Amino acid sequence: MDTVPMTSTGAGNLLHEIASRMPYMAPAMRQIAELVLGDPERARTMTITELSDAAGVADSTVSRFVRELGLDGYRSLRLGIAEATFATRAAAAGPETQYVYEGISRDEPPDSVIGKVERSSAEALRQTAQRLHPEALSAAVDLIENASVIAFVAQGLSSVAADAGVMRFIRAGRKCLLFHDQSVQIMSATNLTAGDVVIGISDSGRTDAIVDTMRIARSHGAATIAVTSDADSPLVGVADVALFTATIPGGGLYGESVTSKWGQLLVIDALYATFAARRFDQTLEHLEETYTAAIQHSRMA
Numbered sequence: 001m002d003t004v005p006m007t008s009t010g011a012g013n014l015l016h017e018i019a020s021r022m023p024y025m026a027p028a029m030r031q032i033a034e035l036v037l038g039d040p041e042r043a044r045t046m047t048i049t050e051l052s053d054a055a056g057v058a059d060s061t062v063s064r065f066v067r068e069l070g071l072d073g074y075r076s077l078r079l080g081i082a083e084a085t086f087a088t089r090a091a092a093a094g095p096e097t098q099y100v101y102e103g104i105s106r107d108e109p110p111d112s113v114i115g116k117v118e119r120s121s122a123e124a125l126r127q128t129a130q131r132l133h134p135e136a137l138s139a140a141v142d143l144i145e146n147a148s149v150i151a152f153v154a155q156g157l158s159s160v161a162a163d164a165g166v167m168r169f170i171r172a173g174r175k176c177l178l179f180h181d182q183s184v185q186i187m188s189a190t191n192l193t194a195g196d197v198v199i200g201i202s203d204s205g206r207t208d209a210i211v212d213t214m215r216i217a218r219s220h221g222a223a224t225i226a227v228t229s230d231a232d233s234p235l236v237g238v239a240d241v242a243l244f245t246a247t248i249p250g251g252g253l254y255g256e257s258v259t260s261k262w263g264q265l266l267v268i269d270a271l272y273a274t275f276a277a278r279r280f281d282q283t284l285e286h287l288e289e290t291y292t293a294a295i296q297h298s299r300m301a
Contacts, residue, residue, distance in 0.1 A: 153201070
């Protein structure tokens with residue numbers, strides 16, 4: 001994997017960076033990532049040899065891990081971990097606050113709301129772009145190219161991305177299915193066969209109906225694609241290809257990140273755009289036909 005330099009977006013950025021890249025790391029480097037994320041306080045005090053011994057890898061693997069993060073040396077890794085742990089402690093020391101949206105508290109003024117929503121949405125897009133591995137994206141498009149039917153399954157806010165996926169791929173000339181009732185989603189999976197593909201969208205990757213739909217469809221021979229933020233979720237376990245979105249934690253009564261929809265939309269757009277780029281002429285033809293048939297006449301002159 002090519003090394004992509006980190007962009008600094010705050011003191012906690014390094015640990016977020018490690019978490020976002022971990023699913024795509026080689027096994028040895030993933031061992032280092034798990035150790036750092038599991039106990040950053042301990043990791044920041046270790047020498048390179050102590051860290052490599054604790055992770056069960058060679059010193060050279062730690063050096064490759066550092067380069068993978070775009071850092072200029074092991075000292076930068078330790079400093080980055082120290083800054084991140086300090087920021088975490090400072091946040092934990094503050095008073096417990098309830099939010100009605102991510103970071104939005106009682107009587108938040110409009111200018112502050114705009115800024116916070118903008119920043120959280122931009123961070124969701126940034127992290128998702130970093131986690132969206134080109135090889136996984138290409139493998140997912142391979143499945144879509146060969147599919148007779150693309151079935152989308154989602155619940156709640158994730159349905160926004162599913163609706164967008166149907167619109168994108170129907171306009172590109174593909175047959176699509178989307179049932180919003182979860183019972184119908186599960187029943188429809190029994191009718192999918194080899195040559196069909198299911199795209200399951202869930203931020204947590206733990207929505208029972210979506211996991212069950214993917215599992216049943218897969219048992220009937222359909223290919224499966226997961227769009228989720230959790231690399232260890234049950235949804236990934238029933239997917240042929242997994243595409244990962246931002247790992248921004250949710251809060252309060254929402255439980256999951258309410259800005260996760262931006263990452264999901266980015267993944268859907270990337271799937272469509274990659275597919276369309278491969279089938280450029282055919283997609284243009286379908287775009288023109290669908291525009292003439294269903295869009296042009298509805299627009300005001």
